[in-house]
Amino acid sequence: MCMGVLLLAGVFMLSREVVHVVAQNQKAAKTIVVDAGHGGDDPGMVTETLREKDLNLEIAKRLKNYLEKAGYYVEMTRTEDKGLYEPGSKNQKAQDMQNRVAFIGEKCPLLTVSIHQNSYPDSAVKGPQVFYYADSVEGEKLAKCIQDCMNEKLQVESPRQAKGNTTYYLLKKSPGTLNIVECGFMTNPKEAELLQKEEYQKKVAEAVGQGIQEYLSQNANSL
Numbered sequence: 001m002c003m004g005v006l007l008l009a010g011v012f013m014l015s016r017e018v019v020h021v022v023a024q025n026q027k028a029a030k031t032i033v034v035d036a037g038h039g040g041d042d043p044g045m046v047t048e049t050l051r052e053k054d055l056n057l058e059i060a061k062r063l064k065n066y067l068e069k070a071g072y073y074v075e076m077t078r079t080e081d082k083g084l085y086e087p088g089s090k091n092q093k094a095q096d097m098q099n100r101v102a103f104i105g106e107k108c109p110l111l112t113v114s115i116h117q118n119s120y121p122d123s124a125v126k127g128p129q130v131f132y133y134a135d136s137v138e139g140e141k142l143a144k145c146i147q148d149c150m151n152e153k154l155q156v157e158s159p160r161q162a163k164g165n166t167t168y169y170l171l172k173k174s175p176g177t178l179n180i181v182e183c184g185f186m187t188n189p190k191e192a193e194l195l196q197k198e199e200y201q202k203k204v205a206e207a208v209g210q211g212i213q214e215y216l217s218q219n220a221n222s223l
């Protein structure tokens with residue numbers, strides 16, 4: 001009798017553990033990491049009135065909302081104006097980048113999207129651009145899906161193509177599939193104005209989110 005109870009208790013505990021592990025795996029299978037670029041002491045690109053880190057966070061939060069409504073778990077590298085480094089430490093930027101890569105590694109996501117804003121000396125240059133690691137087949141597929149959705153949904157006048165890159169730290173070092181999404185140019189006055197508007201930020205987030213969904217539906221059988 002006693003053995004029976006122990007055995008039952010054992011089976012119960014084991015099954016709880018199995019359920020927990022299965023739940024964790026299911027979660028990982030539907031997790032997307034959204035990285036809001038810069039933060040804290042690192043403002044990213046700065047103009048007279050704008051800081052890149054603020055726009056990145058706003059758009060990243062809106063992307064999180066969109067993806068959660070679509071049924072995904074979203075893990076954000078930051079949810080406030082903070083970098084991923086210990087305050088006062090040397091090499092804050094290197095520590096910040098290493099911690100972002102480690103964060104992505106821990107979450108084992110389906111994919112990661114890092115949100116940034118672009119800049120260029122010629123203020124006429126504008127429009128979104130998506131970057132992938134040049135050797136990553138999946139990264140390229142994802143980037144094409146996101147770029148196409150942004151070009152279409154944001155009615156971009158002179159659409160760009162997604163671009164391969166081998167030098168950006170996150171592209172080089174991150175495990176899995178990662179894209180850097182440059183939503184627009186802070187150095188173009190018209191685009192800078194749009195990027196501050198809630199409606200436009202939502203549109204950008206939706207375009208990125210739809211691109212992600214398009215990529216995942218194309219790869220539904222292979223992932």
Ligand SMILES: [Zn+2]
Binds near residue numbers: 037038044052117
């Ligand atoms: Zn940036």
